[in-house]
Amino acid sequence: MNMKRALIILLVLLLLPFTIKLRGETFGQSQSLFTDIKAHEVGDILTVLIFEQSRATQKAETKTEKNTKFSTKGGPGIGTLDFIPMFGASGDNKNTYNGKGENIRNGLLRARMSVTVVDVLSNGDLVIQGSRTIGISGDRETLTLTGTVRQKDITPNNTVDSYLIADAEIHYTGKGNSNTGSRPGFFTRFLNWLF
Numbered sequence: 001m002n003m004k005r006a007l008i009i010l011l012v013l014l015l016l017p018f019t020i021k022l023r024g025e026t027f028g029q030s031q032s033l034f035t036d037i038k039a040h041e042v043g044d045i046l047t048v049l050i051f052e053q054s055r056a057t058q059k060a061e062t063k064t065e066k067n068t069k070f071s072t073k074g075g076p077g078i079g080t081l082d083f084i085p086m087f088g089a090s091g092d093n094k095n096t097y098n099g100k101g102e103n104i105r106n107g108l109l110r111a112r113m114s115v116t117v118v119d120v121l122s123n124g125d126l127v128i129q130g131s132r133t134i135g136i137s138g139d140r141e142t143l144t145l146t147g148t149v150r151q152k153d154i155t156p157n158n159t160v161d162s163y164l165i166a167d168a169e170i171h172y173t174g175k176g177n178s179n180t181g182s183r184p185g186f187f188t189r190f191l192n193w194l195f
Contacts, residue, residue, distance in 0.1 A: 048145040068093040
């Protein structure tokens with residue numbers, strides 16, 4: 001009899017995490033003893049490991065060459081036109097164009113930031129959004145991130161790499177003395193706009 005009672009209690013304890021609701025959340029998803037705690041619903045926080053590196057190279061080369069020669073000769077006039085002296089004309093024209101262009105862009109951004117789940121799509125993917133602002137000596141640097149994450153891409157320690165985020169928009173902006181000092185003056189920007 002004691003063995004039957006022990007089996008029933010064990011069965012109830014095993015099914016308990018899947019049947020009890022705690023604070024409006026499913027206990028089996030958020031507080032299970034057998035799974036890691038990962039972001040899965042609106043309001044949960046997720047850590048994003050940002051490592052973005054981009055490199056683009058563009059080269060263009062154009063080469064053209066054109067030669068033109070022109071020559072005309074004549075003698076003295078005949079008959080009533082014998083007063084016209086000999087004449088001659090010669091012309092030489094040469095055009096050469098050699099153009100080269102090269103454009104190289106490099107970008108590197110490494111950061112670690114936490115974002116919030118703002119929506120859960122019908123297929124279970126998470127829409128995330130977050131920003132991080134750092135102020136140092138009057139300068140403010142802001143990093144913002146939005147995108148969509150598959151729940152299976154979230155690691156057991158609740159992190160995701162930035163390259164796994166779909167429709168990712170990552171913006172890194174700065175305001176302050178260092179940003180203002182590196183910006184061209186008004187007159188230089190006006191001349192660049194004109195020409």
